[in-house]
Amino acid sequence: MxxxxxxxxxxxxxxxxxxxxxxxxxxxxxxxxxxxxxxxxxxxxxxxxxxxxGKPGLFLALWEQFMRGQEERTSRAAKATEGTKERFLAGARAYLEGSWEQRDVARLFLENDGPAEFSTLRRQRGWDWIGGNKRLLGLADTRETHVLVVLLTTVMGEAGREVAACESDDDAQVTIDAVIRVVRRMLSEADRPHTGS
Structure with a gap:
């Protein structure tokens, strides 16, 4: 029963x-x-x-459902890849592909049209995402690497918006490939020794 x-x-x-x-x-x-x-x-x-x-709870439940799907997708892709940076790139590609495949609902959540508490929850999720990316990349805990991870995470969030706004599969694939190239360069830059100015 x-x-x-x-x-x-x-x-x-x-x-x-x-x-x-x-x-x-x-x-x-x-x-x-x-x-x-x-x-x-x-x-x-x-x-x-x-x-x-009520209506806000439904919206937030849909958002959680979408985000959970994105997290599962990126985690599967990252776990199936060898090498820290390659895992990050595989997860990034999976996230962007999910933004395209779920573009209708991704656009809804990127429009800033939601209940009042949505922006606070999204901001908190962003900080959680930064922490997860920092752990995934295994970078030294310095101010410079923190800035790098914040920038990478922000790039990915905005890139998801760009991919979701694409008009065709071809445009989405070109956008995804371009983002991955940029992110790869950013990660390569993190490997180079830096001297103070």
């Missing part, structure tokens, strides 16, 4: 998330209403509030 209830609950959540995605993509977050999502899903208002607490 308990597993059937859980299954029904999971199905309700999935249906609400699918409907929210459809409504947010067609109308944008600000213009979407709970009534639109309820109508599209066929699920009651009470269930929507029970599972997500």
């Amino acid at each position: 308990k597993s059937r209830r859980w299954s029904r609950s999971s199905g309700t959540r999935d249906a609400l998330l699918r409907a929210a995605r459809e409504v947010f993509l067609s109308r944008g977050y600000a213009e979407a209403t709970v009534a639109d999502i309820v109508e599209t899903s066929g699920i009651s208002v009470g269930s929507l509030y029970h599972h997500f607490g």
Whole structure:
């Protein structure tokens, strides 16, 4: 009995998330209403509030779902590659390919159209991403390497936006290849000895 209830609950959540995605993509977050999502899903208002607490909760759950998928994709690619910098590049390419494959929802999250708490959560996720990249690259803990990792992470975030905005597979692939070349050069620069000015 308990597993059937859980299954029904999971199905309700999935249906609400699918409907929210459809409504947010067609109308944008600000213009979407709970009534639109309820109508599209066929699920009651009470269930929507029970599972997500309202429209902001649905948006944030979609974002978490997208980010979790991106993290899994990049982690798989990095683990399948040898060498610290090559792992970073493989993960970077996987992230960008995910931005293209999921471009509709990626564009939604890059538009800055979301609930008030979204920018704070996204900023926190960015700092977490910087920390993860720093660990992945295994660079010495210096101010210079911290700046490098911040720049690499920022480049990847903006590159994801560029890839998601591409008009064709060819444009996306050219953009991804160009970004990987730039990131490779940045990583190569980190290997060179630097002297003070």
